[in-house]
Amino acid sequence: MNNGMAVTLPMLPSCAGLDAARTLNLPISEHETLFSTPADLNELETLLMAHPYPAECCFIRRGHGFFILGGTVAHAEATFDRVVVPFLLQQKQPQQELETRKQASAVSAEL
Numbered sequence: 558m559n560n561g562m563a564v565t566l567p568m569l570p571s572c573a574g575l576d577a578a579r580t581l582n583l584p585i586s587e588h589e590t591l592f593s594t595p596a597d598l599n600e601l602e603t604l605l606m607a608h609p610y611p612a613e614c615c616f617i618r619r620g621h622g623f624f625i626l627g628g629t630v631a632h633a634e635a636t637f638d639r640v641v642v643p644f645l646l647q648q649k650q651p652q653q654e655l656e657t658r659k660q661a662s663a664v665s666a667e668l
Contacts, residue, residue: 562633566641567622577648578617581640584608589620615640 579585586604590597601624604616615636616624623641627633 562627562630564625564627564633564637565618565621565623566625566637574648575617575619578644581615581617581644583615583617583640584613585617586619592621 575585584604584607586600588596588600590600601618604618608616610626611628614626614632616626618624623637625633625636625641627636
């Protein structure tokens with residue numbers, strides 16, 4: 558018997574992160590809730606009822622991060638690799654460019 562897999566990835570700490578994640582066109586919960594409370598469970602149930610698995614397997618929980626469902630660990634991992642990893646790499650690139658500019662600016666100021 559296959560019980561499935563759920564993975565929570567707390568990777569969207571800021572409003573800017575959530576704004577960027579909207580470009581993925583994933584279902585996003587309406588409200589931020591305190592983790593593991595009745596309100597949190599209600600918000601998760603509302604999200605899953607509106608976007609049932611397996612038609613949707615990757616979600617964004619406002620204030621929590623990515624939430625991935627899979628029939629197996631391999632399925633959840635494949636979703637992570639296909640959806641989340643490219644998003645994280647894309648978010649990291651502008652940060653690296655900003656750090657490079659700051660370093661170049663500091664060197665120029667010293668000259």
